[in-house]
Amino acid sequence: KNQVEQSPQSLIILEGKNCTLQCNYTVSPFSNLRWYKQDTGRGPVSLTIMTFSENTKSNGRYTATLDADTKQSSLHITASQLSDSASYICVPSSGGYNKLIFGAGTRLAVHP
């Protein structure tokens, strides 16, 4: 069964600190893995998309890594800002939009 687990469920960090969010998945066949940021009351915003041949991809202060062999991905946030407070959702996929498996998300709170 296709599944995705994200950890931790929630995280509090101080502004300026770094953090890493984890995603383990069991999706087969594997097509790509996406990370989304969702602010409260808003729609998700795409951060990165990686195919199985990509190990790392950056988007500003966000860096995603992918290990397709161990079926693990991580999202590293550098020098956190208050605006990083949001839910971060890991979404592995085996193809079309009906094959997207949405994780429950990690809720990040950045405190001053």
Place this chain on the structure above:
Amino acid sequence: KAGVTQTPRYLIKTRGQQVTLSCSPISGHRSVSWYQQTPGQGLQFLFEYFSETQRNKGNFPGRFSGRQFSNSRSEMNVSTLELGDSALYLCASSLGTGTYNSPLHFGNGTRLTVT
């Protein structure tokens, strides 16, 4: 470019009623997909439309239906509303149904409350 626009932002309906939600995709995007987001189940795929045709459908009952117009705008309809249909309904657009490695652009959703 304008983003994905969903209307209305909030809706309150009574059990048994029906509701129609609207989504205007980013200009040039021909694929529109719909998702339900609840605290317990997270985001779940409802259906995808491309060139006015439903291409994919998720595991939702037939009370959930949709359509897409020639200008790529899409509507979603839920009939005979149940309390469990209370959720944030999100629509997303993308360039095309075959571009599965391209990002989905989400609207800010319609918050539906069924009482």
